[in-house]
Amino acid sequence: MTTPHDGPLPVISLEDLGLTYPGPPPVTALHPLELRIEKGEFVIVVGPSGSGKSSLLNVLGLLDNPTRGVYRLNGVDTSTVDDTRRAALRGREIGFVFQAFHLLPHRTAQENVELAMVYQRIPRRIRRQRAAAVLARVGLADRAHAMPTQLSGGQRQRVAIARALVAEPALLLCDEPTGNLDSETAASILDLLDRLHAEGMTILVITHDRHVAERGRRTLTIRDGVLSESARAHVAAP
Known part of the structure; x- marks a missing residue:
C-alpha cells in the first residue's frame, strides 16, 4: 500500500485502483494496483498489445474513471470531482502527446499551440507570447508560422509537444510518441x-x-492488467 510521508505531494498516487468494463461478461482491464510517481520522475510503461497500457493511460489522463480505488493527481482526489472540474483539472495538470500529432492542418504551428489556451480565458496577446516561447523551447522558433504540411514528422511532433507544454502542466503523458517517426527523428524527440x-518535467511514456x-x-x-516494477540501473546521458 502507499504509505504517507513528509515532503512534496506526489504527482500521481494510485491506491487499490482497478478498472473493470461492464459485460456481459465483465472484463477486468486493470487489476487493483498501487503506484506513486513523484515530481520530476521520468517513467516508462511497457507491455504487449492488449496488456492494459491504454486503459492505464486513459485513467491517468482522466479520460476514464476507475471502478475501484483512489487516484490523486497533485493531491486532488479525482473521484470526488464532477465532470466540469474534472475537465478543468485535466486541462490544467496534464499535457498529452500521442502517436498521431492531431494538428489542425489549416492553422500554423503557433496557432495550433495557442488553441490549447483558448478556453482558459487567457488574452490573445499572452497566448501568442506563451506559444512563441514554448515553440522556442522545443527548437521551433523559426517554424512558428509554418503550416503542418510544411513541417517534417519530427517537427509536427515537436509542435504537439509544445501544445502539451504551453499550459505548464504537472504531468506530460506520452502514448507511443515516436510511433510515426523514423529512427533518427525518433531519437531527436527522445x-x-x-x-x-532535466528541466524538471514529470513524464510518463507508454510504449512497446x-x-x-x-x-x-x-x-x-503491465501484462494482463497487472502492473509491476523492475528496478534497473540507468546511466544518464552526458
Whole structure:
C-alpha cells in the first residue's frame, strides 16, 4: 500500500485502483494496483498489445474513471470531482502527446499551440507570447508560422509537444510518441524528452519500443492488467 510521508505531494498516487468494463461478461482491464510517481520522475510503461497500457493511460489522463480505488493527481482526489472540474483539472495538470500529432492542418504551428489556451480565458496577446516561447523551447522558433504540411514528422511532433507544454502542466503523458517517426527523428524527440525531464518535467511514456523504454529512469511493466516494477540501473546521458 502507499504509505504517507513528509515532503512534496506526489504527482500521481494510485491506491487499490482497478478498472473493470461492464459485460456481459465483465472484463477486468486493470487489476487493483498501487503506484506513486513523484515530481520530476521520468517513467516508462511497457507491455504487449492488449496488456492494459491504454486503459492505464486513459485513467491517468482522466479520460476514464476507475471502478475501484483512489487516484490523486497533485493531491486532488479525482473521484470526488464532477465532470466540469474534472475537465478543468485535466486541462490544467496534464499535457498529452500521442502517436498521431492531431494538428489542425489549416492553422500554423503557433496557432495550433495557442488553441490549447483558448478556453482558459487567457488574452490573445499572452497566448501568442506563451506559444512563441514554448515553440522556442522545443527548437521551433523559426517554424512558428509554418503550416503542418510544411513541417517534417519530427517537427509536427515537436509542435504537439509544445501544445502539451504551453499550459505548464504537472504531468506530460506520452502514448507511443515516436510511433510515426523514423529512427533518427525518433531519437531527436527522445532527446527533447530527456531535456524536458532535466528541466524538471514529470513524464510518463507508454510504449512497446525498447529504444524508447531505454530512455526512462524508472520502468513499469503491465501484462494482463497487472502492473509491476523492475528496478534497473540507468546511466544518464552526458
